[in-house]
Amino acid sequence: MSNDLLLDFSVNKESKTVYMTREFNADLELVWEAWTTAEMLDQWWGPKPLVAKTKVMNFEVGGRRFWAMVSPDGQERWCIQKFTSISPKTNFKTYNTFADKDENPESQGSEWDFSFSEQNGTTKVSITIYNESLARMERMIEGGTLQGCAMQFKNLDELLPALSQK
Amino acid sequence: MRRDIFQAIADPTRRAIIALIALQAMTPNAIAEHFDTTRQGVSKHLRILTECELIKQEHKGREIYYQLEIDKMKEIDKWIEQFRKIWETRFDQLDDYLATIKKQRNEQ
Numbered sequence: 483m484s485n486d487l488l489l490d491f492s493v494n495k496e497s498k499t500v501y502m503t504r505e506f507n508a509d510l511e512l513v514w515e516a517w518t519t520a521e522m523l524d525q526w527w528g529p530k531p532l533v534a535k536t537k538v539m540n541f542e543v544g545g546r547r548f549w550a551m552v553s554p555d556g557q558e559r560w561c562i563q564k565f566t567s568i569s570p571k572t573n574f575k576t577y578n579t580f581a582d583k584d585e586n587p588e589s590q591g592s593e594w595d596f597s598f599s600e601q602n603g604t605t606k607v608s609i610t611i612y613n614e615s616l617a618r619m620e621r622m623i624e625g626g627t628l629q630g631c632a633m634q635f636k637n638l639d640e641l642l643p644a645l646s647q648k
Numbered sequence: 649m650r651r652d653i654f655q656a657i658a659d660p661t662r663r664a665i666i667a668l669i670a671l672q673a674m675t676p677n678a679i680a681e682h683f684d685t686t687r688q689g690v691s692k693h694l695r696i697l698t699e700c701e702l703i704k705q706e707h708k709g710r711e712i713y714y715q716l717e718i719d720k721m722k723e724i725d726k727w728i729e730q731f732r733k734i735w736e737t738r739f740d741q742l743d744d745y746l747a748t749i750k751k752q753r754n755e756q
Binding site for chain 1: 657658663724728731732734735736737738739741742743744745746747749750
C-alpha cells in the first residue's frame with residue numbers, strides 16, 4: 483500500500499508559513515482531479531470523523547469553493563476558497579477565509595499554493611500556506627487541534643467499502 | 649489584552665531574549681546588556697513575554713530574575729504536531745480514495 487509515502491512537513495513561525503510535500507501513488511491526471519473537483523474532494527478531505535461538504539465550486543480563476551467541515555453532531559465550520567491562479571495540472575493558488583454559513587468572510591485569511599508534478603507514475607503535491615497574521619495561524623492550528631480530538635474516532639476502513647458499493 | 653505564544657515569538661528581539669534566558673535565569677539589566685535597544689524597550693518585551701506566560705519572574709534578594717517557562721514553549725510544538733496529524737490523516741484518506749478510484753476505472 484502507498485501509506486508509507488513520505489510526508490514532508492514544516493512550520494516556519496517567523497514567516498507564518500506552513501510547507502508540506504506528499505507523494506501519491508497515482509498519475510497526475512487523477513491526483514489533479516481529486517484536488518480540483520468538489521465531488522472528489524468531499525470524499526477524502528475530512529479528516530474523519532469530519533466530513534467536507536462543498537456547497538459551491540467553480541474551479542476557474544476568480545471562482546470559489548464554499549464548503550464546510552461537518553462534525554458527526556452536525557456542527558459546521560464554513561470556509562471560502564477563492565481561486566486566484568490556475569495552471570492546469572501544474573499549480574493553483576487560493577485565498578482562504580473562514581466564514582459564516584451565509585458566506586460572510588472573516589477579515590483575515592491565508593494564501594495557499596498547490597503544486598503538482600509526476601514522476602514514474604507517482605505524483606508529488608507541494609502545499610505552501612501563508613497566514614496574514616500570527617493570530618490566524620494560531621487559530622488555524624487550534625482548529626486542527628479540535629479536529630485532532632475528534633480524530634480519535636476515525637475509522638479509515640469505512641471509506642473503502644462505502645465507495646466500492648457505489 | 650489577550651496575548652498568545654505566537655505573538656511572543658513574532659518579534660526577533662523577543663526570540664533573542666528567549667534564547668538568552670533559556671540558558672540561565674537573568675536579571676533585566678543583564679538581559680538589556682545584550683541588546684542595542686533601550687532598557688525601556690527591553691522592559692516592554694519582558695512584559696509581553698510575561699503576559700504570554702513564556703517567562704516568569706523570580707525574586708532573589710533584591711534582584712528580579714527572569715526565567716523561561718519550558719512547558720509553555722512545548723505547547724507550540726504540540727499544536728503544530730496536531731496540525732500535522734490532521735494532514736497525515738487527510739493524505740492517508742486520499743491514498744485510499746485514489747486506490748479505490750483507480751480500481752473502479754480499471755473495472756469499467
